[in-house]
Amino acid sequence: MRYISTRGAAPVLDFEAVTLAGLASDGGLYVPEHWPRFSRDEVAGLAGLSYVETAVRICAPFIGTALTEAELRALLTKAYGGFHHAAVTPLVQLDQRHWLLELFHGPTLAFKDVAMQALGLLFEAFLARSGRHVTIIGATSGDTGSAAIDALAGRAGVEVFMLHPSGRVSDVQRRQMTTVLAPNIHNIAIEGNFDDAQALVKAMFNDPGFNSRFALSAVNSINWARLMLQIVYYFYAAVRLGAPDRAISFAVPTGNFGDVFAGYVAKAMGLPIDRLIVATNENDILHRALSAGDYSAGTVTPTASPSMDIQVSSNFERLLFDLGGRDGAATAAAMQGFEASRAMAIPAGQVATAATAFDSARVDSDAMATALRWAQEACGEIIDPHTAIALAAARASAGDTPVVTLATAHPGKFRDAVERASGVRPGLPRRAQGLFDREERYDVLPADLAAIEAHIAARARPIA
Numbered sequence: 001m002r003y004i005s006t007r008g009a010a011p012v013l014d015f016e017a018v019t020l021a022g023l024a025s026d027g028g029l030y031v032p033e034h035w036p037r038f039s040r041d042e043v044a045g046l047a048g049l050s051y052v053e054t055a056v057r058i059c060a061p062f063i064g065t066a067l068t069e070a071e072l073r074a075l076l077t078k079a080y081g082g083f084h085h086a087a088v089t090p091l092v093q094l095d096q097r098h099w100l101l102e103l104f105h106g107p108t109l110a111f112k113d114v115a116m117q118a119l120g121l122l123f124e125a126f127l128a129r130s131g132r133h134v135t136i137i138g139a140t141s142g143d144t145g146s147a148a149i150d151a152l153a154g155r156a157g158v159e160v161f162m163l164h165p166s167g168r169v170s171d172v173q174r175r176q177m178t179t180v181l182a183p184n185i186h187n188i189a190i191e192g193n194f195d196d197a198q199a200l201v202k203a204m205f206n207d208p209g210f211n212s213r214f215a216l217s218a219v220n221s222i223n224w225a226r227l228m229l230q231i232v233y234y235f236y237a238a239v240r241l242g243a244p245d246r247a248i249s250f251a252v253p254t255g256n257f258g259d260v261f262a263g264y265v266a267k268a269m270g271l272p273i274d275r276l277i278v279a280t281n282e283n284d285i286l287h288r289a290l291s292a293g294d295y296s297a298g299t300v301t302p303t304a305s306p307s308m309d310i311q312v313s314s315n316f317e318r319l320l321f322d323l324g325g326r327d328g329a330a331t332a333a334a335m336q337g338f339e340a341s342r343a344m345a346i347p348a349g350q351v352a353t354a355a356t357a358f359d360s361a362r363v364d365s366d367a368m369a370t371a372l373r374w375a376q377e378a379c380g381e382i383i384d385p386h387t388a389i390a391l392a393a394a395r396a397s398a399g400d401t402p403v404v405t406l407a408t409a410h411p412g413k414f415r416d417a418v419e420r421a422s423g424v425r426p427g428l429p430r431r432a433q434g435l436f437d438r439e440e441r442y443d444v445l446p447a448d449l450a451a452i453e454a455h456i457a458a459r460a461r462p463i464a
């Protein structure tokens with residue numbers, strides 16, 4: 001498989017190069033040159049396969065010759081062997097129409113482990129092969145950072161600098177990052193919000209001298225390999241609920257648009273997905289974009305679902321590229337306009353095309369709390385606020401197609417917010433106990449590019 005940039009001006013890369021590159025050099029995001037298609041029989045053939053075998057089948061066409069099938073199987077077996085549930089991503093039934101897909105059984109209690117545990121191993125394998133060394137820079141609203149740090153701590157060939165907005169991640173999220181004391185892990189608390197942290201990361205990538213001197217790389221959801229690894233659980237869940245004979249809908253708590261974009265790819269590959277329900281909290285740019293073509297950023301409102309408290313959704317560019325007929329020059333012009341004015345009107349024809357796959361909903365904190373209490377009182381399931389945003393949207397959706405709500409975090413990761421909404425304080429699973437006894441290490445820096453670059457330059461390994 002070959003990968004092209006959404007802005008049309010970066011080199012075409014293979015899977016190994018696209019994994020190590022993260023962002024494209026023209027400021028765009030890499031996407032496969034075409035979506036591989038699974039026939040109805042191939043989808044039916046996934047029935048009964050383990051999570052790892054499902055992942056081998058789904059990932060193989062994207063990986064091409066970068067790994068042999070045996071290497072891929074060994075890597076995925078290792079990645080998912082560390083999950084604390086034998087089904088890796090189990091389905092839980094709520095009522096006759098609704099299911100939860102629990103994606104939080106990895107080491108850091110959120111769905112980002114599903115992709116990141118395998119991505120860490122892909123980095124290690126590809127870097128060892130070429131003898132290269134990279135500096136991974138990331139911005140996190142909490143869960144990406146902890147998942148990346150767990151997956152990359154102590155791995156050869158990588159130095160990791162993770163920026164989080166100071167004071168705006170939960171205590172569990174922060175400690176999952178800052179108590180990892182491996183020498184290749186560097187946590188930076190930025191005096192600003194998540195968008196400030198993400199803008200700093202983008203600026204470092206766009207600084208050619210800095211980027212090439214330290215061989216910058218990214219594991220944010222702009223990294224294609226992460227999205228590929230998230231396609232797997234859409235197939236895994238839908239096949240268990242009757243695909244390809246029955247269509248399934250998914251409700252996805254959405255921030256950076258990575259997780260739900262993986263669902264869009266699954267649909268493009270031939271999985272019979274009826275609706276992809278994009279659920280946002282009060283930070284509703286994606287709901288406005290998909291329902292009215294209004295893609296305009298405001299200011300971030302802090303909510304009980306902080307991993308969705310963002311205004312600019314980096315992966316949305318991948319959808320815009322497809323909606324615009326995969327015209328890189330047009331996507332580049334539209335995104336440059338958006339970057340200058342922080343607003344974009346999506347043409348009505350493209351909004352209508354998006355509506356063939358996506359519904360959207362804005363869920364406020366009251367509706368979130370109602371869904372959270374319903375899961376608890378009617379079904380005996382304690383869910384986290386991110387999951388509750390999507391469950392509220394799922395329950396409000398029309399029709400009788402079965403709906404799978406992606407349960408993106410363990411409730412214990414957001415126990416203060418769960419307690420406020422429901423009165424019940426969830427426990428932390430055993431794998432996270434001890435977090436509050438460990439030493440923390442991080443630096444606090446202003447949201448200033450020169451200061452951050454100097455800090456990293458003093459600690460990273462430059463190219464010889």
Ligand SMILES: *Cc1c(COP(=O)(O)O)cnc(C)c1O
Pocket residue numbers: 110111112143144221253254255256257258259260307308386387408409
């Ligand atoms: C990251 C995250 C999301 C949002 O996922 P995107 O891929 O950014 O849309 C939702 N819930 C939780 C718990 C997360 O960590």
